[in-house]
Amino acid sequence: MPIELEDLENIAHLARLHLSEEEKSEAASSMSNILKLIDQMQSVDTDNVTPLAHPLDSVQRLRDDEVTETNKRDALQKIAPETDQGLFLVPKVIE
């Protein structure tokens, strides 16, 4: 199934990616090929099959709700692009 330009732009926006015109035409052709590969799945009837979400069919292990982490704000913010007084800075959101 070929991908329409409009779909492609919508997916890029959802993924917060900016594609150049050149990247868009490459993406349209490679994604169409990938979707062709993926569509081979449709050849099998899976109506009565239960989806497998975890490879060993396991469920999440639970633990007691206890505080185990200490505050490491300074160490974690040291690698941030921009911070101020313990806050992460981003371009202005509210006028």
Next chain:
Amino acid sequence: MIDSGLAQISRALAAREVSSVELTQEYLARIEKENSNLNAYITVCNELALEQANAADAVRSKGEAGAFTGIPIAHKDLFCTAGIRTSCGSRMLDNFISPYDATVVERFKQAGAVTLGKTNMDEFAMGSSNETSFYGPVKNPWDHSLVPGGSSGGSAAAVAARLCAGATATDTGGSIRQPASFTGLTGLKPTYGRVSRWGMVAFASSLDQAGTLTQSAEDAAMMLNVMAGLDQKDSTCSDVSVDDYTAGLDKPLKGLKIGLPKEHFSEGLNAEVEQCIRDAISEYEKLGASIQEISLPNSHLSVSAYYVIAPAEASANLSRYDAVRYGYRCENPVDLEDMYKRSRSEGFGAEVKRRIMVGTYALSAGYYDAYYRKAQKIRRLIKDDFQQAFEEVDVIIGPTSPHTAFPIGAQNDDPVTMYLEDIYTIAVNLAGLPGMSIPSGLVNGLPVGLQIVGRDFSEAQLLNVAHQFQLATDWHTKTPDNQA
């Protein structure tokens, strides 16, 4: 000494024939000489390595050394290492210095291992040739015009060129086994959940698993002894009891039932590679195993299902790269959306963006049932195929890859061609099973890999099956310089 395998090095250290500092200096000197050519390491940790080696020798002189004390290894550059850059092969994390160690890294530190450096890889582990790395392709030590395989190509090249005693790696669709096959190494991908994923940069969380690249099965067993086991920091890490993986290596194979999946011996398999695999099967018969043909009828759907599940999980995992808390941020963003979009577009390479797009599409409104849910149903069929086969046989063997290593640049025109590289390995990840690749021959002077797949948590058996083959043959001792 540094040409020897990890187990041999461990014995030499124990016998005081060599010190950890001497070994580390030798490795660092060889890395200095060879790495500019091979591009196996992204980061080399000269000072840290010598510091750890000194500490290991001190521990030994106090009589407190363990089997791993002082052994120099390398980590794939997606295991977080406190104070050392963890790039994941991406511009996005080129400036990322983790504040903490991954559990795998922490366990090797506790065991006294020496960290020589961080190895090159396909960007975010997405690739089968190590060509998508922001730091450039890795060369195959067997022939520098060829790829080492991927995504753990740097770890494979580093071990194959004897630039470390062994290396950690990860496998989401074949990223340990295929490079092992292309570089003449023993690669081990444990069962999903056998090793903690905490501190491993996530690609596809229901498939990712940490493992090893080494010269032999005995070496792999020693590494898995350090890595395996429950970790409270990873809720998907299994609490199934851990074996002593070196203890069962010597068990004879008499009575072992081996299954050959007929789907792995069909069109597309190179005839000379097939001959090597057939010879290996004869060897196993000589060792007392019985061979029977089995069928994995849905295996032809594994690549399709994988290229829904892996990109879908990747698109969710990689949404964390928002240029706010860490990682690459573009110059002069005009507003928040511009910052997100330009940072991600400039920080990610083409293949990573492609997979994010595919995954976002598969998860988007109206397509979820047709793609993600359908793929999870196929995943069940694939798991059921294996379970049925394991009612009749103990292990399944076949080729790891349909051919030997290919030239750098040869498979870049259509991403689907590259995706089909992992045709024999991907189903194993979908089913969560443990798998290995061991050297089983040479075709035109290039290594061929034999894949061995077992039941959930049967790593001890796989290592035993691999080790017995390596006692009977010498393919695992071949190197680019010594193929005789």
